Amino acid sequence: MDSFGSCLPFSTSAPHVAPTDDRGFPKLEEYPPGYPRFAALISAHDPFLVCRRFGQLRARLLLLKQDKLAMLETRLELIDRNESCPLFLGKSRCDRNADRIALLSEIERSLEDYDQFTGRAHKMLSYEIAHRRDVRSLQNWIDGTGCLAREETEFLLRRHELVTLAPAGDNAVVQLENWVEDRLIRFYRGFRGTRFQSLSDDANVYLYRSALVRRVSQTLLIIMVTTLLLMPVVICNIISALSLRIVVVMACTISYLLILSGLTKSRTTELILAGATYATVLIVFVSGTSGF
Template sequence: MTVQFCLPFWNSPSSVSDKPPTKKIEDYRPGYPRYAALLSTNGPFFLCRRFNKLRARILLLKQDRLSMLEQRLDQVDQEESSALFLGKSRADRNPERISLQSEIETCLADYDKFAERTYRSLSFAPAHQRDVESLQNWLSGTGCLAREETAYLTYGEELASLAPEHDSAVMGIEAWVESQLIRFYRGFRNADKSLEPFSQCVERPQRVYLFRSLNSTKREGHAFPPHLTSAAHASSHLQHD
C-alpha cells in the first residue's frame, strides 16, 4: 500500500510579492504625464476653472434665442386666420407654427441642459488657496509645463475643487500646524534629511518642498513613506530664508 502525504496549501513568498510595483511620480516623463500623476495623488489638487463669464455669455445667447422664438410664435398666433387651428392642435395645419414649436422644444431642451450643467458648476466648492499655491510652487520649481498652460491657476476666484469638502475646522488646524513647522522648525525644512524618504516618491527639486498633511492614504498606486502618510493634502512650499 502506498501512502501519499499532502502538504497544506501555503503561499510562497514569491506569490505574495507578485504584485505590480508601485509607480513613483518621477517615473513619469516630465510634462503632462508627471503633472497628471502628481494631481492623482491628492483629491484637492483636482482644480478647474468654472469659466463663469463664458457660461454667462452662452446662457444669455440661448435665453435670447428662446425669447425671439417666443415672440415669433406669439405673432403667428396673432395672425392666425383659422380659429380652429388655435383651438384644436390636432387640426392645426399652420406649417410655420408647427415648425416653430418643434424648434422651441429643441432649444428649450438644450437650454435646460445647459442651465443644469451651469448650476452644477457653480455648486462646486471653491479651491483652497493653499492647494493653488502648492501647485504653483511645484510647477515653478520643476518647469514641467509651459507657463501659458498653467495660467488657469491664476484665476483664483473662479477656480473650483472637484474633491468633496472635509471638515473645515480640521483643515484649518492642519494648515496652521503645517505653516508653523515650515516657518520655525528648520529640521522639517531640511530637504536632505527630514524629507529624504519623500523625495523617492515625488520629484522635489531644490527649494521646492513636498509633504503631506493629515488623513492621507496611498492614492492611485503612488507610494508615500510611512512617516508622511498622515497627509491628505500634498503641498509644496518654496523656502524663504
C-alpha cells in the first residue's frame, strides 16, 4: 500500500492521495464525477497541477516563425541592393520606398510575435519536471474511479514532457518527506487514522496534513547532516595514522558531494565551493590534532 503520489507500486483499485496540508476542501465525493471531481483533486495538492509543455509543437512553430523572419530579411536586403535612390538608404526621414516601408512594418510585427513566442516557450521550459509519484498518483486515481474518458487523460502517459506549475521547493526536503510518508503509510497504520483528516470518503484515497511527515523529515535531516559533519571528526580522533586520516577526509568529502548532488540541484561551482569548504575544515582539524 502506498500514498497517492508515492514512488512505490500501486494497486489499480486503490489510488492514494497525499497533499501537503488540509486547507478546508470539501470531500471529493461532493463534486460531480468527471472533470469537477478531478479538478477538486488536483487543486488539493499543488504538485498535481501537471500539464504538457508540447515541446515538439513549440519547436515546429519556432522553426516556422524563424524561417518567416529569415525570408523577410532576405527581401529587405534585396530591396536595399536594388534601391535606385541612395538618399533613401542614408536618411530614413526621406525614404519614399513604399515596398521597404511596408516590409519593415511587417518585420516589426513578425519580430514582436517571435519575441513573445520565444518568451512564452522559455517560461514553459523553465517549469519543474513533474515528479513520477504525482503523475502515477493521478493515473491510479483515474484508473480507480473511471470517471474520465481515457483519451482525454492520455497526456499523463507522456511523462517526458509533463511539467508541474507548482513552485519549486527544496528538492532534498521533498524527497525526504516523500520517503517518510511512504514508510509511515506502509508500517504505521495509525497514520491512516481519522486524526489525519481525509478529504475523501473513499477508503483508498488519503489526503493528509503533513505536520507529522514534516516533523519526522526535519528530525531525520538534522541527524543526517550532523552525522555527515561529525563522523569524519570522530573517525580521525580514533585513527592516529596521518595517511589514514587523509584517506578518511577524501572518502568523506566524496560522500558529502555525492549526497549533496543527489538531494539538491546544485550547480557545479556550488558543489566545488561546498566540497572545498568541507575538505578545508577537515584538513584543519587533522593538522591541528596531528601536527600535520
